[in-house]
Amino acid sequence: EAGVAQSPRYKIIEKRQSVAFWCNPISGHATLYWYQQILGQGPKLLIQFQNNGVVDDSQLPKDRFSAERLKGVDSTLKIQPAKLEDSAVYLCASSLGAGGGTDTQYFGPGTRLTVL
Amino acid sequence: GEDVEQSLFLSVREGDSSVINCTYTDSSSTYLYWYKQEPGAGLQLLTYIFSNMDMKQDQRLTVLLNKKDKHLSLRIADTQTGDSAIYFCAERYSGGYQKVTFGTGTKLQVIP
Numbered sequence: 001e002a003g004v005a006q007s008p009r010y011k012i013i014e015k016r017q018s019v020a021f022w023c024n025p026i027s028g029h030a031t032l033y034w035y036q037q038i039l040g041q042g043p044k045l046l047i048q049f050q051n052n053g054v055v056d057d058s059q060l061p062k063d064r065f066s067a068e069r070l071k072g073v074d075s076t077l078k079i080q081p082a083k084l085e086d087s088a089v090y091l092c093a094s095s096l097g098a099g100g101g102t103d104t105q106y107f108g109p110g111t112r113l114t115v116l
Numbered sequence: 117g118e119d120v121e122q123s124l125f126l127s128v129r130e131g132d133s134s135v136i137n138c139t140y141t142d143s144s145s146t147y148l149y150w151y152k153q154e155p156g157a158g159l160q161l162l163t164y165i166f167s168n169m170d171m172k173q174d175q176r177l178t179v180l181l182n183k184k185d186k187h188l189s190l191r192i193a194d195t196q197t198g199d200s201a202i203y204f205c206a207e208r209y210s211g212g213y214q215k216v217t218f219g220t221g222t223k224l225q226v227i228p
Contacts, residue, residue, distance in 0.1 A: 004158070042120070042204050042218030043159065056215060091158055105216070107158030 002026065004108035006092050012114045018080040021111045025074070025094030033105060034067055034077050035091040043091055049075065050097055079113075087115045120207060120219035127225045134192040136222045138205035141186060145207035148181060150190045153202045153221070162190075162203075192224075200226045 005024040013019050025032050030051050035043035046065065048056040052072040060067070064083070069075040079086055089110040095103045119141045128134045140148070146167050151159040165172045165179045165188075172179045178191040188205055206218045 040220070042206075042220050044218070045215060048215075093158070104161050105159075107160070109156065109158050 004092055004094055004106055006090075006108040006111055008111055009109065010112045010114075012116065013082055014116050015084055016081040018078065019082055019113060020079075021077045021090050021092075021113075023075045023077070023092030023108060025092070026106055028096070029094035029106075030072075030097030031095045031103070032069055032075050033093040033095075034075070035093065037089045037091055037110070039088070046077070082113075082115045084115050087113055089113070120205060120217055122203075122205060122219040122222045124220070125223050125225070127227060128195050129227050130195060130197055132195055134190075134195045134199070134224055134226075136190045136192075136203050136205075136224065138188040138190075138219050139186055140188065140205070140207050140219075142207060142209060142217075143183075143186065145209055147208040148179075148188050149206040149208070149216070150177075150179065151204045151206060151218070153204065155201075159204060195224075195226050197226045197228055200224055 004026055007022050011019055032049045034046045036046050037043045046060045047067045049069045052069050065079055067077045089112050091110045092108045093105040095105045122138045147164050149164040150162045152162050153159045163174050163177050163179055165181050170181055176193045180189045192199055202221045202223050204218050204221045206216050208216045
């Protein structure tokens with residue numbers, strides 16, 4: 001079974017530029033998550049999709065961040081314009097979406113963003 | 117509130133047991149998890165425990181939960197160099213969309 005795919009793996013941009021990340025979840029997984037992991041910290045949930053609908057985006061800085069999952073499969077996360085404090089690893093995860101504690105989240109390798 | 121705390125670093129000798137500790141604040145959490153993150157990789161679920169359990173054992177891993185003190189620990193028996201990684205505890209809340217909140221992570225260094 002293929003895992004969660006993310007691209008690119010690394011990205012370096014200057015502040016005020018735009019950047020987009022892509023995630024392809026495990027086939028059949030209804031729930032998709034985007035996390036931000038700043039160096040030395042745990043992952044912080046940015047947005048959670050159930051199929052193509054948003055169920056939680058309370059911690060997404062909506063003035064600069066946006067995400068979509070139009071067909072309920074793969075997803076893109078965009079930052080426009082980027083700030084220095086956006087430097088982090090952006091992790092995508094997916095789960096079956098059955099709910100409950102056994103709804104295991106499977107993580108991709110992440111995209112490391114550096115904003116100069 | 118949603119706050120999960122861990123010590124930053126733990127160093128053990130190969131073959132010894134490792135104990136990684138975690139404290140959380142939300143008494144309504146339903147499940148608690150331990151994840152492992154190796155360099156350059158995403159998080160991998162190691163094990164989880166339901167909040168009405170005190171202990172769970174899975175091969176070399178033992179999870180202890182003290183719900184009264186909101187304290188969770190992960191014991192790794194016979195620690196190997198391949199266990200060197202960052203370990204995150206996480207809790208799932210019972211309300212809303214059952215969001216999972218991660219701790220700050222503990223870096224485990226295994227000395228050969």
